[in-house]
Amino acid sequence: MYPNKATVEVLEQAGHMAEVRGRSLWADARSRFLKNKAAVASMIVLLLVALFALFGQVFAQWERDFIDFSLIGSNARQGVPSFETGHYFGTDASGRDLYARTVQGTQISLMVGLVGAMVAVIVGTLYGATAGYIGGRTDNLMMRTVDILMSIPFMFVLILMLVIFGRSIFMLFLGIGLISWLDMARIARGQTLTIKNKEFVEVAYATGVHPAKIILRHIVPNLLGIVIVYATLLVPSMIIFESFISFLGLGVQEPNTSLGALISEGAANVNNQVPWQLGFPLVFFVIIIFAFFFVGDGLRDALDPKDR
Amino acid sequence: MTEPILSVRDLSVTFDVPKKGAWPWTAPMKLHAVAEMNFDLMPGECLGVVGESGSGKSTLARAIVGTVPSSNGNIIFEGADLANMNPRERRVHRRDVQMIFQDPLAALNPRMTVGEIIAEPLVTHDPSVSRAERKKRVQELMARVGLLPNLINRYPHEFSGGQCQRIGIARALIMKPKLLICDEPVSALDVSVQAQVVNLLMELQKDMGLSMIFIAHDLSVVKHISDRIFVMYLGRGMETADARTLTRRPEHPYTQALISSVPIPDPKLEKLRKPALLEGELPSPLSPPSGCVFRTRCPKARPDCAVGRPPMLDLGNGHFAACPYHEPVDLLAAS
Numbered sequence: 001m002y003p004n005k006a007t008v009e010v011l012e013q014a015g016h017m018a019e020v021r022g023r024s025l026w027a028d029a030r031s032r033f034l035k036n037k038a039a040v041a042s043m044i045v046l047l048l049v050a051l052f053a054l055f056g057q058v059f060a061q062w063e064r065d066f067i068d069f070s071l072i073g074s075n076a077r078q079g080v081p082s083f084e085t086g087h088y089f090g091t092d093a094s095g096r097d098l099y100a101r102t103v104q105g106t107q108i109s110l111m112v113g114l115v116g117a118m119v120a121v122i123v124g125t126l127y128g129a130t131a132g133y134i135g136g137r138t139d140n141l142m143m144r145t146v147d148i149l150m151s152i153p154f155m156f157v158l159i160l161m162l163v164i165f166g167r168s169i170f171m172l173f174l175g176i177g178l179i180s181w182l183d184m185a186r187i188a189r190g191q192t193l194t195i196k197n198k199e200f201v202e203v204a205y206a207t208g209v210h211p212a213k214i215i216l217r218h219i220v221p222n223l224l225g226i227v228i229v230y231a232t233l234l235v236p237s238m239i240i241f242e243s244f245i246s247f248l249g250l251g252v253q254e255p256n257t258s259l260g261a262l263i264s265e266g267a268a269n270v271n272n273q274v275p276w277q278l279g280f281p282l283v284f285f286v287i288i289i290f291a292f293f294f295v296g297d298g299l300r301d302a303l304d305p306k307d308r
Numbered sequence: 309m310t311e312p313i314l315s316v317r318d319l320s321v322t323f324d325v326p327k328k329g330a331w332p333w334t335a336p337m338k339l340h341a342v343a344e345m346n347f348d349l350m351p352g353e354c355l356g357v358v359g360e361s362g363s364g365k366s367t368l369a370r371a372i373v374g375t376v377p378s379s380n381g382n383i384i385f386e387g388a389d390l391a392n393m394n395p396r397e398r399r400v401h402r403r404d405v406q407m408i409f410q411d412p413l414a415a416l417n418p419r420m421t422v423g424e425i426i427a428e429p430l431v432t433h434d435p436s437v438s439r440a441e442r443k444k445r446v447q448e449l450m451a452r453v454g455l456l457p458n459l460i461n462r463y464p465h466e467f468s469g470g471q472c473q474r475i476g477i478a479r480a481l482i483m484k485p486k487l488l489i490c491d492e493p494v495s496a497l498d499v500s501v502q503a504q505v506v507n508l509l510m511e512l513q514k515d516m517g518l519s520m521i522f523i524a525h526d527l528s529v530v531k532h533i534s535d536r537i538f539v540m541y542l543g544r545g546m547e548t549a550d551a552r553t554l555t556r557r558p559e560h561p562y563t564q565a566l567i568s569s570v571p572i573p574d575p576k577l578e579k580l581r582k583p584a585l586l587e588g589e590l591p592s593p594l595s596p597p598s599g600c601v602f603r604t605r606c607p608k609a610r611p612d613c614a615v616g617r618p619p620m621l622d623l624g625n626g627h628f629a630a631c632p633y634h635e636p637v638d639l640l641a642a643s
Contacts, residue, residue: 022421022462199415203479206373207429208402221419 029225032302039298042291049288053110056103061086064100065255081276090276092262093269101257102280108169108258109239109288112176116238117231119177124184125227129219131185132192133211139189146185154179155245162250172251176238187230191223225303232296236289243285259285312348313519314372314487319345319381319391321364321371321543325594339593341367342543344381346620349487354513354520356534356551358527358566362590364543365523366410369491372521373407374398385487403433406480410492412472416464423460426450426478433483445482453478453508470501474508481512488513489521494529506533527570531555536626539563542593542601545620549627559623559634561608600631608633 033039057064068091070078081090081098089098131142158175165171195201196219204214243260245251252258259281266278320343324336342364349355357365370376372383374390383390390401406429409415416425426446430437437445447457453474464472473493480488490509494502510533513520524530530537530551537554539546539562547560558564565586572578586605591597597604603613610633620628 019458019461022459022466024421024463025418025465199409199411200417202370202375203407203409203415203476204417204428206375206402206405206407207432207479208399209428209432210399213432217420218417222417 029302033298036298036301038294039302042294042298045287046291046295049106049284049291050110053103053106056106057100060097060100060103061088062097062100064097064104064257066096068095070095081280089280090274092265092277093272093274098262098277098280101262102259102284105257105259105262105281106284106288108252108256109242109260109285112172112242112258113235113239113288113292115173116176116180116241117235120180120184120234121227121231123177124181125188125220125223126215127181128185128188128190129192129215129223132189133196133215133219135193135196143186143189146182149178150182158245159248159250162245167250167253169252169256172242172245176241180234180238184227184230184234188223188227191226192219195219195222229296229300229303232292232299236292239285239288239292259288310350313351313386314349315382315384316345316347316372317382317384319368319371319383320379321367321376322379337594340543340596341593342371342378343596345543345545347538347545347548349519349521351486351519352513352517353536354510354522354534356530356537357521357523357540358525358530358537359540359546360525360566360590362542362593363540364593365525365540366491367543368540369407369489369521369523373405373489374402400433403429403483404485405487405489406483406485407489407491408473408476408480408493411496412469412476413464415476416472418464421461421463422450422455422467422475425464425475426482429479429483446478449478449482453481453512454504468501469497470505473497473501473505477505477508477512481516484516485518487519487521489523491523492525493522495524495526502529509533527555527567539566542590542596544601544617545630546602547627547629547631549623549629550625553625553627557636557638559627559636560629560631561606561634562602563629564637565607602631 062068078085078091081088087097087099089102092098092101127142127146131139154175158179161175162171201214201218204218209217239259242251242258243263246258246260247264249261249264252261262281263278263285266274266281269277321341323339323341325339326336327334345368347355357368359365367376371378372390378391381391385401385405388401390398390405393401416422420428423443423446426449427442430442430445443460447460450457450460455471455474455478459467464475467475476493493509494505497505506529509520509522512518520533522530522533534551536548537551538548539554539560541562547554547558547563549558554563555567558567568581569585572581588605591601591604597614599614599616600606600609600618603609606613608631618630618632620630621632621634622628623634
């Protein structure tokens, strides 16, 4: 039986009635990203590392700040990584469980990276977009402020801050937050200058949209691609930065630890036949850094297809 | 006689152009993009604005919608002076004056769906309208401008140029504005699509009783859509008349040259006429010629043209020309 003409027409109409889901630029970027094998693999590795940092403590047999005095001095023989003793990664020079400490070190290092990147994305993007959109004297004032802040040697200031106000994680986060947004503000401003002369921004202005809404609705979504790429590349550099501070002994304080502090300790004991004290933190550190770089690369290819 | 919906009086727009290599405090050069412009627009009328590139057509449009600040003069829209208003008041008045842009794709935010784009003026000026009502109005309007309403969730890059221009038109019309300014709305489109868009605009103008300012450099399109045509040269008004008179019997030498440059789609007629082509380039608006700005390229220029700006002469029947030596010339206009 063939449907008659009227039925066909109704069916055709029904076909047109259904709302079609659009394919946003974000969806396009996602499919491009998923085609990049190295980036996807790195993403999975990062997820595993994050799970390790979040839930690794559950599997630890020892408290991370429990000092086993019987091990001190005989670390090289009795603190060897093994499943029997429950020290999966061995023990450190004070006889503490290195597995539990690596979990915490990874936590803190990832936190530092993410906090730095988040401050950069939120403060830097809004600051740069505002400066670029308003332009003129305001822009000059805002960007010269950034220039001045950038000209201060921040490592020096951070070390001074940590010495004067005491060494705490909060101070470290504050210090990292203070510097991370400067570059982002410049990048966001540069992008905004090109976007604000596009006609859709002029349309929004002519329609009577409030300037703050124009920045949030029209400018920020269009520069977010570059901001995301830069933020993913910023995370590892923040981690390296924190590790350096901790390596100097100024960052995270005992009994807390970070990957940088662990590496520092491991490096100090590198002559005592305890290679695991340097090896395990270092492996995690390198994995995190590499994975972030690969993901950042994949995101750049995905979000900026003209660049290939 | 009815009151004009829009009166432009002595409107000037100047841009500061910093001199190269000068000190920061030396006064910048002034670029007169639009100088002492005067015209009226009646309710329901379509005014075509023509002129070659760089004659200030787009700047005029942008000054009226207020994306470019005017340096002098008044823009009186329904009794309120748009040119001298603080930003907050101005934002409220923007709902009645909407604009359609030249590049259809560039005028749409690539990160927003078509529904969001069209609804933006509504969200801005009438935030109280519910989501469902908003969607209904957007879909009605999409159907009205010839788009399938089920494409509401698509993104601009999924549409063709003509469709993008329809989206732009829908966005401009959702607030039911009184004045619509079209800045070369069809010059980026295919000829066949141009006709569709122009016809859609004419239809909408008739149905919604819109007043329109239609800017283009293609005289045949302008003639088709406009009731009255206004000719600009180097930021100044040269001649204005109803569309038929202006294209058949122009009086100003610049208009005559402009119209004779339009090709006639008939090779026999085209061969018959002698085009009065203009020599040279448009003078720099940084240092416009003294007196009549057109005198450097005018075939009828006399020495006294350099002295004083020629006033707009009333030739009767709403025909004005800014040339004391005007004479009508019958032209084989493109039809």
